[in-house]
Amino acid sequence: MNERIGDVGSKSDGDGDFRFPFIPYESQILFMKSLYKLMNEGGVGFFESPTGTGKSLSVICCALKYLRDARSDSNRQDLEKNKNTEEEPDWITNFASNKLAENLQDERMRLKQKIQAKQRSKSQSGQKYTRIGEDDLVIVSSSDSESDSEDSFNIGRRTVRWKKQKSESDVLDRPTVIYCSRTHSQIVQFIHEMIRVEDSKNYSVVSVGGRRQMCVNEKVSALRSAAAVNERCSELLESQRSHIKSEDQKVNLHPDVPASKRRKKAPKSSQKGCPYYSKKRITVLSDTIRSEVHDIEELVSIGKKTKACPYFASRKAMESGYDFIVAPYAAVLHAPTRDSIGLVLNSKSVLVFDEAHNVVDAVNDAYSAELRSIDLNYAIKAATLYLERYEMRLSAQNLFLVRQFLDVLAKISKYIGSMSLFPDSKQVLKVSELIFDCQLENYNLFELIRFIHESNICRKLLGFLDVYTDNCTEVVDASQEQPSRGCFHACEGFIQSLTAPVEDGRVVVTHESIKFLMLNPAAHFKSILDSVRAVVFVGGTLSPKQYIAERLIRDHSSECKEQKSRDSIVEFACGHIIPKSNLLTLVLSKGPTGKRLDLSFSQRQDPELIDEIGRCILNVCRVSPAGVVVFFPSYTFEETVHKQWESSRILASLANVKRIFREKRGASSDEMLKEYKNSIFSSDATTQKQHGAVLFAVIGGKLSEGINFSDDLGRCVMVVGMPFPNPRDPELIQVIDHIKTTIGSGYSAQYMEDLCMKAVNQTIGRAIRHAKDYASIILLDHRYERASIQNKLPSWIRDDLISTHQFGQCIRNLSTFFKSHTQSKL
Ligand code: SF4
Incomplete structure (x- = not known):
C-alpha cells in the first residue's frame, strides 16, 4: 500500500479518538489513522512527515490509542470469559467491565509488590x-x-x-510501544511532547x-x-x-x-x-x-x-x-x-524508529567491532599478569580457557604486528581467512566467548588492573597514546564478531587496528522483525526508502525471495504544512556563461568550472536576503574552490555582497555559527554594501545534520555537486560486493545513488523548519536533472521542482520568489 498526501495545511474538525491536545491538521489525522492501522494489524511502515508538521505528537497520540485499545480488548476478553449467559442490562455489563479494568490495575500493583517482596527476601537470604x-x-x-x-x-x-x-x-x-531515536536531544524532545x-x-x-x-x-x-x-x-x-x-x-x-x-x-x-x-x-x-x-x-x-x-x-x-x-x-x-536492560520484544510490541534514515548505520555500528593494537597489547600484558597470580587457584577448565583467551589475543596481535611493514595499507579478509592466517582454527571460539561472558573475566581483569596498576604501567610508554580501560571489552567484542557467519562481515586490518565490519545488518534486524507486531520507520526525510528496505528489511535468502514483495511495506508520505508558495526548488545545470555544470569527480578540478560555480553563487547571493548556506561534497573540494576563488577574485566580489563564513575541517563551529547569526541579525556586523552572510559548509560535516537553518538563517540552501562516496574505499568495496551477491548487481549502482541522495536530503531538510518558514533550495549540478535522482528526493520537494536550463531563468525565479515574500511581510 502506498499513500501519498499532498499539501495538506488545513485544520480538521476533530481527531476521532486520538485525543490530540490541539485541533490537528488534516495531514496529522491521516498520518495517525494510517499509523494506527499499521500498529493494529502489524507489519512494517515508512512514515515520512517533514520537520515542523507535528510528527512526534502524532506518533504519541497514535501509540497511546494503540495501548488504550489493546488494554480494553484485554478487558473485553476477560469479560467475555466471565459473561453471564443470560441477557444483562448495559449498566451491569459496563460496571463489570470497569471493575475488570480496576482488577487488572490491582493485579499489576500486586505483581509489583510481589517482585519487590521477592527481591527483599532474596537479599535477606544472603543471595x-x-x-x-x-x-x-x-x-x-x-x-x-x-x-x-x-x-x-x-x-x-x-x-x-x-x-x-x-x-x-x-x-x-x-502490549508495549518502544520509541527510539538517535540522539539524546531527540529523546528529550519526544518526552516533552509526551508530557503535553x-x-x-x-x-x-x-x-x-x-x-x-x-x-x-x-x-x-x-x-x-x-x-x-x-x-x-x-x-x-x-x-x-x-x-x-x-x-x-x-x-x-x-x-x-x-x-x-x-x-x-x-x-x-x-x-x-x-x-x-x-x-x-x-x-x-x-x-x-x-x-x-x-x-x-x-x-x-x-x-x-x-x-x-x-x-x-x-x-x-x-x-x-x-x-x-x-x-x-x-x-x-x-x-x-536489549537483554541486559530487560527490554523484551513480544508479539504485541510496536517499535518506532525516529530519524530512521540512520537505522541501517546504527545496526552496522552495533555489530561491528574495532580493536586497537595498543588496547590489545595492554590486555595481553594484564591477562598474563593475572594468570601468573591466579594460575594455582583456577580449576583446570578455567585455567585452560583463560590460556586460550590469552593465546587467541596473542595470535591476533602477532597478525596486526605483521602489518607494520605496510603502514599505509589496509588488508580486507573474510573471517575464515583471518582464523586460518592467525592459526585459530583449532580453538572453539563459541566456547571461548561463552566462557568470557559467564566468567565475567573482563570485569575481573579491569578490577585486577585497578589494584595492580604499578605492575602494568611498565607496559605503557607514557609519551605515547594511552590504552583504553575498555580494552578487555574491545577484545571480547572482537572475538565475539569472529563467530558471525562468514558472509555477514569482513575483517579490515591495518598496522594499528583490526576491525570486524558488519555487512549484513538485515541478519540482526531479522530477529527484531520476527519478534514484534509492527516496526515503524519515521522521519522528516526518509528518502530514498529503498536504501532501508533493501539493507534492513527484505530477506534476500533464496527461499524468501519469492515470498516477500515490496507491497508488504506500508508507505505514507505527507506533504508539508507550509503553503507551496513558501518553497522554491531549482535545479541549476548551466552557469551564467552557459557552461555546463558537471561536477563529477573527474571534472571538478577544472578552474573554469570552479569559477563558473563562483559566479552562480555570487548572483544567487545578490538576490537572496539574509543567510545563504552553500554545501560542498567534501572538505577537500571546498578548500580547492576557496583557493581558486581567492586567485580569481570571486571571493572578493562575494565579500562585497555578503559576509563570508566557512566550516573548517576538525574545528568547532560554535563560535563561527554565533558570528554568522550575528551578521544576519545585526546590521553593525556587516558593511554597508553587504546584506546578510554566506556560509560554506560540507555535506556530512557538523552543519549538515542537527543544525536548523530556519527563517533568515537559511533563506537559500545550495548544494554544489553530488556527494557520492569514494568508490575506492576498501570498506565500501566490501559492502558493494556483499550487495552484489545477496541483493543483486542491479542494486549496487543504485546503492551508491541512495547513499548520495540520503546525504543530500538530510542537508536540504535544514531549510524549512516550521509552518511559517520559507526558503529556496538550489541543486547545482546537471546530474540532478535525471529522473532516477529526482525520484530519490522527498515528495514534498520533488513535486514542485523546477529544472532551469538557462541561468537567467533561475535568477528570475529566485528574485520573484523573494520579492513576493518581502512584499507579503509589508
Ligand atoms: S557512577 Fe553511580 S550515579 Fe553514576 S551511573 Fe554509576 S551508579 Fe549511577
Whole structure:
C-alpha cells in the first residue's frame, strides 16, 4: 500500500479518538489513522512527515490509542470469559467491565509488590546481586558469593554456569510501544511532547538513557567520554560488591605473598563505591519513574535530591513492567544490550524508529567491532599478569580457557604486528581467512566467548588492573597514546564478531587496528522483525526508502525471495504544512556563461568550472536576503574552490555582497555559527554594501545534520555537486560486493545513488523548519536533472521542482520568489 498526501495545511474538525491536545491538521489525522492501522494489524511502515508538521505528537497520540485499545480488548476478553449467559442490562455489563479494568490495575500493583517482596527476601537470604554484560542484575548462587569473598578477581575452581534472567515482562506479554531515536536531544524532545498529552499519565512510561546522560555522581559524570563514564561506574560498583578493603588486608597479611606482588592500596574512591548506588533508594526512584512521565533531566534532578542513581532506577522500573519505553537506538538494536536492560520484544510490541534514515548505520555500528593494537597489547600484558597470580587457584577448565583467551589475543596481535611493514595499507579478509592466517582454527571460539561472558573475566581483569596498576604501567610508554580501560571489552567484542557467519562481515586490518565490519545488518534486524507486531520507520526525510528496505528489511535468502514483495511495506508520505508558495526548488545545470555544470569527480578540478560555480553563487547571493548556506561534497573540494576563488577574485566580489563564513575541517563551529547569526541579525556586523552572510559548509560535516537553518538563517540552501562516496574505499568495496551477491548487481549502482541522495536530503531538510518558514533550495549540478535522482528526493520537494536550463531563468525565479515574500511581510 502506498499513500501519498499532498499539501495538506488545513485544520480538521476533530481527531476521532486520538485525543490530540490541539485541533490537528488534516495531514496529522491521516498520518495517525494510517499509523494506527499499521500498529493494529502489524507489519512494517515508512512514515515520512517533514520537520515542523507535528510528527512526534502524532506518533504519541497514535501509540497511546494503540495501548488504550489493546488494554480494553484485554478487558473485553476477560469479560467475555466471565459473561453471564443470560441477557444483562448495559449498566451491569459496563460496571463489570470497569471493575475488570480496576482488577487488572490491582493485579499489576500486586505483581509489583510481589517482585519487590521477592527481591527483599532474596537479599535477606544472603543471595547476592552481581552484574553480567552491560548492567544487568542477576542472582548468583551462594557458592559464587563464597568464591568472590575468597578473592574478588579470582574466577575460582567452580565452572561458571549461565543463568538466564527471567523478566516479568516475559510473563505479562503485554502490549508495549518502544520509541527510539538517535540522539539524546531527540529523546528529550519526544518526552516533552509526551508530557503535553494528558492520556500519557495512564501508562507506565520509562525513559532509558545511557550513563553519560543519567549519571548523578559528579566525579563520574564529569569524565569526557561515554566509555569513560561506563568504565568508571563499573569499577565503582565492582569495588562496592567485592569489599576490596577487607580483602586487601587478608591478602597483604598472607606470608606467602611477596612484597612486590602485594596489592597497592585501593584508591579511596574505589573503596567507597558509588554513594548513589543504594538499592533501597533506587527502588523508591523506580516507583517514581513508573508513577508519571519524566524526562531524563527531571530524573537526574530527582536522583541528585534523593541520592539515588536514575540510570539503575530506570532499569529497575522496567523490571516491574512498562507500557512505553523511550530509548536510544543502541539499547534496542543490539540484542545483548536489549537483554541486559530487560527490554523484551513480544508479539504485541510496536517499535518506532525516529530519524530512521540512520537505522541501517546504527545496526552496522552495533555489530561491528574495532580493536586497537595498543588496547590489545595492554590486555595481553594484564591477562598474563593475572594468570601468573591466579594460575594455582583456577580449576583446570578455567585455567585452560583463560590460556586460550590469552593465546587467541596473542595470535591476533602477532597478525596486526605483521602489518607494520605496510603502514599505509589496509588488508580486507573474510573471517575464515583471518582464523586460518592467525592459526585459530583449532580453538572453539563459541566456547571461548561463552566462557568470557559467564566468567565475567573482563570485569575481573579491569578490577585486577585497578589494584595492580604499578605492575602494568611498565607496559605503557607514557609519551605515547594511552590504552583504553575498555580494552578487555574491545577484545571480547572482537572475538565475539569472529563467530558471525562468514558472509555477514569482513575483517579490515591495518598496522594499528583490526576491525570486524558488519555487512549484513538485515541478519540482526531479522530477529527484531520476527519478534514484534509492527516496526515503524519515521522521519522528516526518509528518502530514498529503498536504501532501508533493501539493507534492513527484505530477506534476500533464496527461499524468501519469492515470498516477500515490496507491497508488504506500508508507505505514507505527507506533504508539508507550509503553503507551496513558501518553497522554491531549482535545479541549476548551466552557469551564467552557459557552461555546463558537471561536477563529477573527474571534472571538478577544472578552474573554469570552479569559477563558473563562483559566479552562480555570487548572483544567487545578490538576490537572496539574509543567510545563504552553500554545501560542498567534501572538505577537500571546498578548500580547492576557496583557493581558486581567492586567485580569481570571486571571493572578493562575494565579500562585497555578503559576509563570508566557512566550516573548517576538525574545528568547532560554535563560535563561527554565533558570528554568522550575528551578521544576519545585526546590521553593525556587516558593511554597508553587504546584506546578510554566506556560509560554506560540507555535506556530512557538523552543519549538515542537527543544525536548523530556519527563517533568515537559511533563506537559500545550495548544494554544489553530488556527494557520492569514494568508490575506492576498501570498506565500501566490501559492502558493494556483499550487495552484489545477496541483493543483486542491479542494486549496487543504485546503492551508491541512495547513499548520495540520503546525504543530500538530510542537508536540504535544514531549510524549512516550521509552518511559517520559507526558503529556496538550489541543486547545482546537471546530474540532478535525471529522473532516477529526482525520484530519490522527498515528495514534498520533488513535486514542485523546477529544472532551469538557462541561468537567467533561475535568477528570475529566485528574485520573484523573494520579492513576493518581502512584499507579503509589508
Ligand atoms: S551508579 Fe549511577 S550515579 Fe553511580 S557512577 Fe554509576 S551511573 Fe553514576
